[in-house]
Amino acid sequence: MLHEAEEKEEETVKGTKEAILEVIERPGDNRTEGGREGIGTRALENKMELIGLGLSYGDRKVLEDINMPIPARSITAVIGPSGCGKSSLLRCLNRMNELVDGARVEGKVLLDGEDVYANGFDVVGLRRRVGMVFQKPNPFPKSIYENVAYGPRLYGVKQRKVLDRIVEESLRRAALWDEVKDKLGSSALSLSGGQQQRLCIARVLAVQPEVILLDEPCSALDPISTQRIEDLLHELKELYTIVIVTHNMQQAARVSDFTGFITIDEQGSPGRLVEFGETREVFTNPKEKKTEDYITGRFG
Numbered sequence: 001m002l003h004e005a006e007e008k009e010e011e012t013v014k015g016t017k018e019a020i021l022e023v024i025e026r027p028g029d030n031r032t033e034g035g036r037e038g039i040g041t042r043a044l045e046n047k048m049e050l051i052g053l054g055l056s057y058g059d060r061k062v063l064e065d066i067n068m069p070i071p072a073r074s075i076t077a078v079i080g081p082s083g084c085g086k087s088s089l090l091r092c093l094n095r096m097n098e099l100v101d102g103a104r105v106e107g108k109v110l111l112d113g114e115d116v117y118a119n120g121f122d123v124v125g126l127r128r129r130v131g132m133v134f135q136k137p138n139p140f141p142k143s144i145y146e147n148v149a150y151g152p153r154l155y156g157v158k159q160r161k162v163l164d165r166i167v168e169e170s171l172r173r174a175a176l177w178d179e180v181k182d183k184l185g186s187s188a189l190s191l192s193g194g195q196q197q198r199l200c201i202a203r204v205l206a207v208q209p210e211v212i213l214l215d216e217p218c219s220a221l222d223p224i225s226t227q228r229i230e231d232l233l234h235e236l237k238e239l240y241t242i243v244i245v246t247h248n249m250q251q252a253a254r255v256s257d258f259t260g261f262i263t264i265d266e267q268g269s270p271g272r273l274v275e276f277g278e279t280r281e282v283f284t285n286p287k288e289k290k291t292e293d294y295i296t297g298r299f300g
């Protein structure tokens with residue numbers, strides 16, 4: 001079922017180096033207040049950290065020895081060719097791979113310094129703290145209101161007044177309120193794709209997550225909806241830690257503060273982290289030849 005959430009054929013959006021540089025160099029675009037120097041001056045703490053993370057599906061190893069920080073209140077992009085394990089890695093962060101038969105994880109995933117795979121770790125709480133948005137918008141076939149109220153209800157909020165407030169605030173944060181405030185009772189499925197995706201973000205926000213994982217959240221959206229989501233992510237990172245998987249280089253360059261590049265050496269071998277660093281560095285001055293080849297479109 002999860003696997004089916006995967007991939008329509010991966011479109012080729014490899015940018016030329018020039019296109020990416022243009023994005024990176026454009027002033028005032030990249031993220032932190034006060035420009036890109038902001039990253040260095042903000043106190044950086046790691047909200048999450050992957051330590052020696054490995055993942056197998058049955059006999060097949062798909063991720064090996066991934067070591068990577070996820071800095072707090074920043075956007076971290078995970079890039080790499082189709083099949084390198086990006087979605088799998090994301091699912092390791094909130095233990096969603098456990099829903100896949102035969103999946104086995106090695107290593108550690110720290111959340112505020114605690115291993116989420118440790119015995120006794122509260123998995124339900126984990127999925128609330130680390131929320132997920134998928135490639136294809138997947139609202140429930142219920143009203144807009146009920147989509148957002150669903151999580152809080154599940155976690156025990158009953159009072160209508162409180163739910164109303166959560167619904168409004170979540171929709172506001174997801175930059176959707178103005179478009180839907182007069183039709184909260186309408187079916188979520190009547191919304192456009194871009195609105196549905198923002199509704200899915202609102203649904204995650206409604207349970208007060210600390211980390212938001214997004215798996216190619218814009219790949220089913222048009223350019224204008226994509227831009228709205230990118231703007232929204234920029235606002236949300238003030239409050240949340242965000243990890244976004246994308247195979248769109250320009251998107252990674254535009255929205256993220258940090259980038260991790262994963263690749264596989266040959267078909268069937270596990271994905272490995274080739275390079276992690278500040279997005280600007282990774283795109284303009286990569287340490288590894290493999291990274292450079294990938295972002296300039298020579299392979300993948």
Ligand SMILES: Nc1ncnc2c1ncn2[C@@H]1O[C@H](COP(=O)(O)OP(=O)(O)O)[C@@H](O)[C@H]1O
Pocket residue numbers: 002003006057062080081082083084085086087088089100
């Ligand atoms: N549920 C699953 N069961 C078995 N193999 C899977 C499953 N999901 C993904 N895979 C395999 O794991 C590898 C990594 O897949 P995935 O994480 O979807 O990569 P990406 O998101 O980078 O395209 C691929 O070879 C894929 O076929």
Ligand SMILES: [Mg+2]
Pocket residue numbers: 006007086087088215
């Ligand atoms: Mg994927």
